Amino acid sequence: MKILVINSGSSSIKFQLLDMSSEQVLASGLVERIGEPMGTVKCTMRPGTEKQSALKRDLPVADHQTGMLLAVELLTDKAQGVVGSRADIGAIGHRVVHGGERFHQPTVIDSAVLAAIRDTVPLAPLHNPANLDGIEVALRLFPGVLQVAVFDTAFHQSIPPRAYLYALPYDWYEHHRIRRYGFHGTSHKYVAGECARLMGKPLARCNLITVHLGNGCSMTAIENGRSIDTTLGMTPLEGLVMGTRSGDIDPAIHVFLHRNLGLDIEEIDRLLNKESGLKGICGYNDMRDIHSAVAAGDRRAALALDVQTYRNRKYIGAFMAVLGRVDGLVFTAGIGENDDQVRSRSVQGLECFGIAIDPERNQRRLNEPRLISTDTSAVQVWVIPTNEELAIARETVALVNPQEPMKET
Ligand code: ADP
Numbered sequence: 180m181k182i183l184v185i186n187s188g189s190s191s192i193k194f195q196l197l198d199m200s201s202e203q204v205l206a207s208g209l210v211e212r213i214g215e216p217m218g219t220v221k222c223t224m225r226p227g228t229e230k231q232s233a234l235k236r237d238l239p240v241a242d243h244q245t246g247m248l249l250a251v252e253l254l255t256d257k258a259q260g261v262v263g264s265r266a267d268i269g270a271i272g273h274r275v276v277h278g279g280e281r282f283h284q285p286t287v288i289d290s291a292v293l294a295a296i297r298d299t300v301p302l303a304p305l306h307n308p309a310n311l312d313g314i315e316v317a318l319r320l321f322p323g324v325l326q327v328a329v330f331d332t333a334f335h336q337s338i339p340p341r342a343y344l345y346a347l348p349y350d351w352y353e354h355h356r357i358r359r360y361g362f363h364g365t366s367h368k369y370v371a372g373e374c375a376r377l378m379g380k381p382l383a384r385c386n387l388i389t390v391h392l393g394n395g396c397s398m399t400a401i402e403n404g405r406s407i408d409t410t411l412g413m414t415p416l417e418g419l420v421m422g423t424r425s426g427d428i429d430p431a432i433h434v435f436l437h438r439n440l441g442l443d444i445e446e447i448d449r450l451l452n453k454e455s456g457l458k459g460i461c462g463y464n465d466m467r468d469i470h471s472a473v474a475a476g477d478r479r480a481a482l483a484l485d486v487q488t489y490r491n492r493k494y495i496g497a498f499m500a501v502l503g504r505v506d507g508l509v510f511t512a513g514i515g516e517n518d519d520q521v522r523s524r525s526v527q528g529l530e531c532f533g534i535a536i537d538p539e540r541n542q543r544r545l546n547e548p549r550l551i552s553t554d555t556s557a558v559q560v561w562v563i564p565t566n567e568e569l570a571i572a573r574e575t576v577a578l579v580n581p582q583e584p585m586k587e588t
Pocket residue numbers: 392393394395422464465466467468512513514517518
């Protein structure tokens with residue numbers, strides 16, 4: 180069966196078509212700058228094979244429906260396309276950022292589910308409307324095709340109240356749903372499943388700490404295969420130091436900024452989300468730029484690296500305390516998969532807690548899962564590339580064929 184995975188943003192649509200009999204990616208593409216005077220649609224066909232080819236069109240893309248139609252045009256291109264027609268697509272999996280407390284697992288989309296996703300818009304005002312646009316367009320363009328919503332928050336719905344409740348007036352939780360939800364759940368669940376498989380142990384018996392370090396960063400404590408705590412909160416701003424997002428700060432800083440600098444709440448929101456994190460400290464949000472700057476003697480860049488990796492270490496320690504026994508620590512996403520320095524600094528000094536990485540293994544550059552801890556480390560440390568599209572496609576297949584057990588991810 181061929182599964183189309185759609186990640187619809189406010190001005191972009193990422194899409195991937197997978198053949199799930201082999202889990203091969205048939206095509207991977209992006210529609211960009213929707214609603215702007217000039218947009219782009221591009222798609223790589225049969226990536227990573229001898230037959231790889233690319234198609235790209237620069238043209239105005241008025242709205243998501245136009246964008247999706249253009250994506251379908253490339254996928255069904257007479258010369259280079261990977262499917263004959265829309266009818267070849269068996270099911271569609273949509274990434275949805277926020278599922279609130281309603282969605283604990285991937286869900287087949289019907290009108291009630293659409294309404295419930297709409298209900299969560301106040302919790303994710305930037306993301307869920309864009310996700311909904313993608314779903315509504317796909318429902319129109321692919322009538323009768325089963326469509327599934329896979330939520331970034333769903334994996335974390337197993338977190339107990341003591342970890343999801345903020346120490347705030349309780350009716351804010353009851354009436355306004357103010358609590359920790361956590362994000363990146365599809366990625367944490369996927370790498371946890373891969374780690375369990377690689378360790379040769381059922382996921383349901385694994386205690387893991389998964390560390391997703393990309394532009395957005397988060398860490399999850401997983402007990403017996405279930406998320407029991409995570410660093411991102413009600414919104415994707417809390418916790419670790421991210422590319423442009425602050426992570427944890429004293430909440431009274433908002434008040435200080437308002438009272439003393441006269442900043443209004445919209446501006447504070449923008450500054451904490453877009454101008455903080457690594458970028459706020461040193462001016463660069465891309466870790467590769469930070470390493471170049473450090474090499475050139477930039478002290479602020481060195482400080483940014485220090486602040487980020489210290490915060491990582493602090494949370495690893497916290498989650499070890501939460502879990503007690505830890506079988507595996509997994510690094511994933513752009514920085515986690517590629518940056519040996521961030522990895523080694525994030526676990527520096529943790530040998531006394533049973534975490535020891537092997538410098539040579541850590542420095543190997545391979546785009547595949549690999550063990551980087553020493554043979555005597557009590558906690559196995561892994562680098563596992565995340566693959567959210569494959570995870571969404573697997574979840575979608577599992578709902579199309581509910582009688583077949585889902586592949587252990
Ligand atoms: P997103 O959260 O947008 O999905 P990614 O997972 O792609 O982000 O991660 C993006 C981050 O990965 C960037 O900050 C970039 O600095 C970092 N990154 C990518 N490749 C490397 C590399 N070779 N070394 C260090 N950092 C890298």
